[in-house]
Amino acid sequence: MWRIRHFEERVGQLKRADEVYGLIHLSVGQEGVAAGVCTQLRDDDPVYSGHRAHGHAIAKGAPLERVMAELMGRDGGLCRGLGGSMHLVDVEHGLLGATGVVGGNIPMALGSALAARLAGGDQVAVVFFGDGAVQAGHFNESVNLASLWELPVVLVCENNGFAEFTPRSAHTKVERVSDVVAPYDLTRETVDGNDVAAVWETFGGFLAAARGGAGPFLLECLTYRLRGHYEGDPAKYREAIADADWQEKDPILRLQRSGLIEADEAAAAEQAARDEVEEAVRFARESPYPASSLSDELTYAT
Amino acid sequence: MSRTTYLQQINGALFDAMRADERVFVIGEDVAEGGPYTATAGLAEEFGVERVINTPISEAAISGVAIGAAQSGRRPVLEIMFIDFVTLALDQLVNQAAKAHFMSGGQLTVPLVVRTQGGAGQRGGAQHSQSLESWLTHIPGLKVVMPSRAADVRGLLASAIADPNPVVFIENKTLYFRREDVPDDPEPVPIGRANTLREGRDVTIVALSRLVSEGLAAADRLAGDGVEAEVLDPRTLVPLDLETIVESVRRTNRLVVAHEAVEHGGFGAEVAAAVQAAAFDYLDAPIERVGAPFTPVPLTPPLEDAYLPGAEEIYAAALGMLG
Numbered sequence: 001m002w003r004i005r006h007f008e009e010r011v012g013q014l015k016r017a018d019e020v021y022g023l024i025h026l027s028v029g030q031e032g033v034a035a036g037v038c039t040q041l042r043d044d045d046p047v048y049s050g051h052r053a054h055g056h057a058i059a060k061g062a063p064l065e066r067v068m069a070e071l072m073g074r075d076g077g078l079c080r081g082l083g084g085s086m087h088l089v090d091v092e093h094g095l096l097g098a099t100g101v102v103g104g105n106i107p108m109a110l111g112s113a114l115a116a117r118l119a120g121g122d123q124v125a126v127v128f129f130g131d132g133a134v135q136a137g138h139f140n141e142s143v144n145l146a147s148l149w150e151l152p153v154v155l156v157c158e159n160n161g162f163a164e165f166t167p168r169s170a171h172t173k174v175e176r177v178s179d180v181v182a183p184y185d186l187t188r189e190t191v192d193g194n195d196v197a198a199v200w201e202t203f204g205g206f207l208a209a210a211r212g213g214a215g216p217f218l219l220e221c222l223t224y225r226l227r228g229h230y231e232g233d234p235a236k237y238r239e240a241i242a243d244a245d246w247q248e249k250d251p252i253l254r255l256q257r258s259g260l261i262e263a264d265e266a267a268a269a270e271q272a273a274r275d276e277v278e279e280a281v282r283f284a285r286e287s288p289y290p291a292s293s294l295s296d297e298l299t300y301a302t
Numbered sequence: 303m304s305r306t307t308y309l310q311q312i313n314g315a316l317f318d319a320m321r322a323d324e325r326v327f328v329i330g331e332d333v334a335e336g337g338p339y340t341a342t343a344g345l346a347e348e349f350g351v352e353r354v355i356n357t358p359i360s361e362a363a364i365s366g367v368a369i370g371a372a373q374s375g376r377r378p379v380l381e382i383m384f385i386d387f388v389t390l391a392l393d394q395l396v397n398q399a400a401k402a403h404f405m406s407g408g409q410l411t412v413p414l415v416v417r418t419q420g421g422a423g424q425r426g427g428a429q430h431s432q433s434l435e436s437w438l439t440h441i442p443g444l445k446v447v448m449p450s451r452a453a454d455v456r457g458l459l460a461s462a463i464a465d466p467n468p469v470v471f472i473e474n475k476t477l478y479f480r481r482e483d484v485p486d487d488p489e490p491v492p493i494g495r496a497n498t499l500r501e502g503r504d505v506t507i508v509a510l511s512r513l514v515s516e517g518l519a520a521a522d523r524l525a526g527d528g529v530e531a532e533v534l535d536p537r538t539l540v541p542l543d544l545e546t547i548v549e550s551v552r553r554t555n556r557l558v559v560a561h562e563a564v565e566h567g568g569f570g571a572e573v574a575a576a577v578q579a580a581a582f583d584y585l586d587a588p589i590e591r592v593g594a595p596f597t598p599v600p601l602t603p604p605l606e607d608a609y610l611p612g613a614e615e616i617y618a619a620a621l622g623m624l625g
Contacts, residue, residue: 080407089406096410104398107363108394110370115374228315274386290387
């Protein structure tokens, strides 16, 4: 979680310095979901993410320096600089795609779950999306299909209460995402997404069942996006959270207060994360931009 | 040689691919029942409903499912029942399938075939009769195949299924039940190679899909006027075998490009522009395009018949250039 937090905060600085490119959506404040889910998965469990993907990639095992190099558009990036922040892919670690089209990743995760079933494997597919995706047509089509086909997939909704720039109440009358899917006979649970232990426990139960062939599942994680929708968003549509309130919500501080981790262990983890992020920045800065021929080379597979 | 149909050849190619490779599966609305034209008839009986998967009417989601399965190592053949419904699948095809290999820096591949069919002439009305190939040819990362004959549709579909890229395979509903001669042991037909169906020295006719046979009919009629037309079927629009087309135009010095799609913004414009850039000095006349007028497809028979471009329009265009 510290690795994600420091990575994201460093990316925010680098964005202001114009060292990382494109639309940058940070997940500061939502680390508990990525950590509680991804660290329980195997490398061959396919994971899909959306436009706010850095935390999921890092928690799934993508090397920090290659994520950072990707954001800087370098040849040493995960996608050789052709994807960027919203399109992180790391096949080696099972991150099969992040998408900038809200909700477009959900049916693809079903496809990977179907592929696992057809191949006789026990992989479990996981897809992360925000509450904004729930109002999109492909979400509803996908929930129906996942349920109809009983696919081994866990739909993980990070409900941070805001779809882009407007609160959930401006998008729908249904407050809880787990209620949206109620008629489809999904196993569903809403948890406090800023409580990593709760995420871990509930997701772990879903994962074990899915591994055994059950499914689908929906895990709604109520969380909080500390930053604006994207870096540079003045976020005038909401009030800044008071420091004291954030101390209460912050998933990292809560974990440290919980007693599940010793204070010196936490401090060491934080320092190691800071060092690793700085090393990632150094690696990315030194990585060259890709050759101009790369676009033509990679438009089609051969 | 044996007599068979375009549709039976498609069905045969699906049987061949599913027997040869267990990763191949068919997915789409009503496919286990054979679909509205019986293209997938019999597959569920031989391979089971696990590999011949009926879906709800959810084009966006089933396209995404097929892409995800392809990324995870399977070889889906997705049916979009009418190309008119590809509108609902375009996000997945354009934003996901076409770009996955590229945006992942080459890590992902999407070996997906999207079978669909278009074309007017059966009183289907404006939402079941369109020719929308130029939407798809505009997207880098997609391949687009438009078979015109029973003789090579099977080989083209085999190549599409074997291809590591997303391939949109656009059939034409009016070709399905024509009886034609085909070789007994059809070879795979490579993607990206045009076919010269008739040789001639006076004018080149490049025609797509249903208009290939119309181009051949026009060439017969032109021969009666002493004009020898060369008829080319590109078979695949992306990648386009421009070399064969340009080589022909350099000999005939005249080009007619014919398709059923609306002429305005159609693929013919791309062919015309590419040919004039490559062979401007060889052209003895402006390149002529034959396509549908800029209206939706009308339902009522007299208007639909008048709407459809065919041999008459190709003949007139070619003759006009020689005038």
